[in-house]
Amino acid sequence: MFNAKTKKELKFKSVEEDLLILFSEMIKVSISKEVFISLEEKTNDTIDLILDLKTCELIVSNKNQNKFKNPNFVKILSAEVDEVIHRQNNKNSFVIDKLKLSNLINLQFSAIGKDEIINKIIIFLQSISNKEYGLRIKLGEVKVRDNFFCELSKNKILLEYFFNFFKKEVFEWSEKFANADSFQYQLIADFTNFILKDLLLTLSKEEVLGLISEVIKIKKKEPKQNFYYWYKLNNFIDNNLSEIVTEDWLLYQMEGLQFNWSSFLIDFIPENKSNEYLDSVNGFKNKLVKFLKKGIVFVSKENKLSTRSDVLYHKEKFSEFLNLLELLPENYKFFINLKDEFGLTPSFGKEEEESLKNLLLLKDFQQSNKIIFENLDDAISILEMKKKYFS
Incomplete structure (x- = not known):
């Protein structure tokens, strides 16, 4: 929209300074549109020219100004009716001299109105970012x-x-x-x-x-990378830019990134239920796994696993976890966090039973696949003790 001259003049350092140029551009656009006339029957008095900053439209009015108190309405000129607007044949219709109107506005702005109008525009710009x-x-x-x-x-x-x-x-x-x-x-x-x-x-x-x-x-x-940031970005590209990018463009741009191990686990959806959101998330997770196998993205080197994680007691999730472990290099390390086992009322139920069984499987896996689980023996001992005294 900006011509070459305007683009050259705009510095993009001080909004206040650039608004001196932008104001003239807004007046050109607003005058090229229909000018809205909101006049009382009596027109032989002063009128106000109001610029609606939200729509870049001009309003001519001599009515009560309360309706124009919102920050997006900026009064840019007061003038005598006959200077810029004329009633046609004593009917309630008017003709605006747009050239004269433009000249009057720019003259007023250049002479005395700069600071006040620019300040009001700044107030408007701040007002539209006032949400908490x-x-x-x-x-x-x-x-x-x-x-x-x-x-x-x-x-x-x-x-x-x-x-x-x-x-x-x-x-x-x-x-x-x-x-x-x-x-x-x-x-x-x-x-x-x-x-x-x-x-x-x-x-x-x-x-x-x-x-x-x-x-x-x-x-x-x-x-540290956030899985959901990249998931949303990938969705946007798929839905809006797919015709100008190659397949999996974003995944190739993500080369070298590391994600928490949970980012690679497919979320379980029961067969009799549909979940469009989880289907979408799982689609991106499947891509991550594919690019993990290609050596383009990686699992973070610092990973924690809580003894109360549903990965340990949920059958499908534990199966996914084992599949992920198969893709990891030798001597890859997990830290099993034991803090959730303390300070709570001791109990041992179905979930703890399943977690204990799977921790024992991880011990076998650790020995055969050279994946390191720090605190694994302690985690097993704590759950075995709970089983003995609280089941």
Whole structure:
């Protein structure tokens, strides 16, 4: 939407400074649209020109202004009726001199209205990110939440500007920072995942994919990976960008990433029940297992297993766990966490019985497959003691 001259003038450092340029662009767009007229019968008085920042539309009004108190309504000009608007043949219809209107607005803005109007636009921009939850990042002087771009969807000028500002930030973060512990560094990547659908409002699919590629560079530097982040990203690509990527494009981009062992276990769904969400999750887990076998993704080196984990007493999950162990290299280590066995009322029931049986199987597996389970003997001893005294 921006022409070459406007693109060159925008700096994407200070929103306040860029709004001096953007305001003129919004006026051009709003005047090119239908101007909404909201006038009393009497028109020989002063009228107000109001810009609706949500829709980038102009409203001419001399009515009670209470209806225009929301932050998205900004009064940009007061003028005499005859200067810009004329009644036609004594009927309740009007003609607007759009050229004169545009000149008056720009003259008023240049002469005395800059600071006040820019401040009101900033207040509006902050107001649409006032919800109490969700991620928030800073673009210049404006802090925006993940609803921000959706709220601007009908104002193509502000939408394009802030998307370009956001793109600039993403590309700079992916190039500039190597510190994976930086909160801001991780935040901008997580924020992108929240607004992927909004990105399609103004960017081409190729541009969105390019942005995702930069975000992947950021996410891959994080020391711990979240399975569900990548699952959601894969869903978005499959549902929106599949025609411009090769099969399993994202999985190949994930080369070298490590995930917790549970990310590779298929969730059990009873045969007589359907679960669309778990089917989708399992589909991605199956892909992870496939790429684990290819040596593209890996199981994390630091893994814990609780004695009360359902993996130990659930038949199908334990079977999946054994299948995963077969794929792990020699001397791979699990730490069995015993803390859940203390501080609780001692009991030994069906689940504990199954867990004990499977811990004994793991002992045999450990000896034959050289997988190391720290605290395994202690875990077995504790459950055998519970069986003796509390079953």
